[in-house]
Amino acid sequence: MSQPILILNGPNLNRLGTRQPEIYGSTSLKDVEEMCAKRAAARGHTISFHQSNREYEIIDWIHDGIDNAAGIIINPAAFTHTSVAILDALNMFNKPIIELHISNPHKREAFRHVSFITYAATGMICGLGVNGYPLAVDAMADMLAAGSDNS
Ligand code: CA2
DSSP: OOOOEEEEEOTTGGGTTSSOHHHHOSOOHHHHHHHHHHHHHHTTOOEEEEEOSOHHHHHHHHHHHHHHOSEEEEEOGGGGGTOHHHHHHHTTOOSOEEEEESSOGGGSOGGGGOOSGGGTOSEEEESSGGGHHHHHHHHHHHHHHTTOOOO
8 A cells, every 4th residue: 555645734724715715715625635635546646634733743744754655745834934843844754745835925925935845845836726736636646656756
């Protein structure tokens, strides 16, 4: 049985679909999880999908993924712009990492233009709404099929 694709979501994303639909759309995170699970299944993969408002929980899931995940897709939300701790954890993970944002942070406030996470990411998807999630699953499946690591 192959290892799942770990999909991590940071603070406030549990409220997705309930506020600021002009930026984030009106789809719930539960619906996003289903979209990802379906796309992964179509590509012969499973997912392990999590959200937390607590930085340490995200770090613990990354640590667990070092031995138990095939790749990581992460929307770190506001931790993108602040967290050296999540960057350090991702730097221990030597398999593909996709940084994902629903909005395009580069079109928004200057503080969103900086990402600590990008230093560890293989690639990034942003600005495509929640459709970015299944696209990231597809991109991850392609990288895993190609045997890519995170070098
Ligand atoms: O565009 C993204 O996916 C972000 O990672 C979302 C973060 C933001 O801090 C990043 O700059 C870009 C914010 C997530 C807030 O989640 C909400 C959920 C429901 C309603 C409003 C916000």
